[in-house]
Amino acid sequence: MLAQRLAETPVLLADGATGTNLFEMGLANGEAPELWLEAHPDRIRALHRAFVQAGADIILTNSFGANARRLALHGLQHRARELNRRAAELARMEAEAAGRPVVVAGSVGPTGDLLAPLGPLTEAEATEVFAEQIAGLKESGADVAWIETMSAPEEMRAAATAAAQIGLPWTLTASFDTAGRTMMGLAPDAFAGFVRDLPTQPLAIGANCGVGAADLLVSVLGITGAAAEMAVIAKANAGIPVVQGDRVIYSGTPETMEVYAHLAMDAGARIVGGCCGTSPAHLAAMRRALDTHAQGPRPEIAGIVAALGPLVQPPPTAGGERRQGRRKSA
Numbered sequence: 001m002l003a004q005r006l007a008e009t010p011v012l013l014a015d016g017a018t019g020t021n022l023f024e025m026g027l028a029n030g031e032a033p034e035l036w037l038e039a040h041p042d043r044i045r046a047l048h049r050a051f052v053q054a055g056a057d058i059i060l061t062n063s064f065g066a067n068a069r070r071l072a073l074h075g076l077q078h079r080a081r082e083l084n085r086r087a088a089e090l091a092r093m094e095a096e097a098a099g100r101p102v103v104v105a106g107s108v109g110p111t112g113d114l115l116a117p118l119g120p121l122t123e124a125e126a127t128e129v130f131a132e133q134i135a136g137l138k139e140s141g142a143d144v145a146w147i148e149t150m151s152a153p154e155e156m157r158a159a160a161t162a163a164a165q166i167g168l169p170w171t172l173t174a175s176f177d178t179a180g181r182t183m184m185g186l187a188p189d190a191f192a193g194f195v196r197d198l199p200t201q202p203l204a205i206g207a208n209c210g211v212g213a214a215d216l217l218v219s220v221l222g223i224t225g226a227a228a229e230m231a232v233i234a235k236a237n238a239g240i241p242v243v244q245g246d247r248v249i250y251s252g253t254p255e256t257m258e259v260y261a262h263l264a265m266d267a268g269a270r271i272v273g274g275c276c277g278t279s280p281a282h283l284a285a286m287r288r289a290l291d292t293h294a295q296g297p298r299p300e301i302a303g304i305v306a307a308l309g310p311l312v313q314p315p316p317t318a319g320g321e322r323r324q325g326r327r328k329s330a
Contacts, residue, residue, distance in 0.1 A: 001143040002103045002169060002203050005057060006231050011265055011290055014058040014235055014273025015051035016283045032074040034066045037086040048094040050280040052102055055287030059095060059102060060146055063087035064109040067133045084136030092141040105146035106137030108159055115154040123154050130162035138168045145170040149209050151182040153194050164200040173208040173233050176219040180315025188222025206233025209275045212240045213252060213260040214308040217267055218301055218315065224268035234269040236260055238277035240312060250277025254285035259307050261289035266296045
């Protein structure tokens with residue numbers, strides 16, 4: 001279904017945050033979001049519904065950490081396939097009730113382990129972990145495996161291999177949160193080259209999460225510049241996280257995310273959405289951007305900084321120094 005929607009529509013709107021919105025709905029620190037699939041299915045469905053009503057074309061299942069390795073932290077590793085089935089089932093209910101085409105994307109996050117030789121998990125073992133998760137998502141009607149927030153090429157390859165084994169189309173996004181690279185050192189253009197060399201190809205690739213909308217757009221520019229033939233995803237956090245007491249607040253307003261959406265389209269993104277901190281109100285503003293957008297020139301870093309604020313983790317220049325953007329004065 002995602003391939004068809006990409007063929008029909010210039011730009012699709014993906015949804016916003018799952019975790020941060022569930023915290024606003026009462027999820028406690030340290031509580032497994034996946035347990036809400038059973039304890040509070042009404043709240044999970046309500047979040048999906050709010051994103052659909054805000055204009056989302058793609059909704060992500062509540063399954064980011066629903067692989068056996070992550071679930072083991074809560075003693076739930078034996079329930080991975082079951083919980084992923086439930087996550088896809090709840091999202092599918094809201095997609096079917098939307099009255100228009102809505103893609104159900106099965107969220108697949110990292111295992112939380114370093115892969116060998118740096119850590120305990122082999123690539124083959126990671127593939128098995130992801131295959132179990134993706135099988136559960138497929139069984140309840142997920143349209144695509146949405147592999148996200150990845151850092152290590154080996155783990156990316158394991159998840160992509162698992163999706164191919166299960167027979168589910170897939171997408172892949174990385175988090176470029178360390179001076180313009182992933183935590184494991186992969187730059188956006190190298191990421192595009194890595195994906196191009198995989199034996200099976202995704203429906204789309206891109207960037208999500210990271211450290212802010214401006215930084216993410218710089219990563220998107222690197223990906224679109226190196227992979228002009230691929231559909232590219234931009235799913236940025238709603239600004240910068242700020243700790244207020246026992247809460248984490250994201251600085252981006254709906255108006256900020258509307259500007260971000262315009263810039264993401266100008267940068268070549270075919271799927272635009274929000275990550276941490278992105279509420280239905282933010283997403284509605286982004287929907288407005290998609291519906292009113294007039295294509296502009298490919299943005300430059302200075303223009304991104306002027307619109308969205310300084311880069312938090314600027315990538316190094318060729319000379320080894322960092323580019324530090326500055327907001328223009330009003």
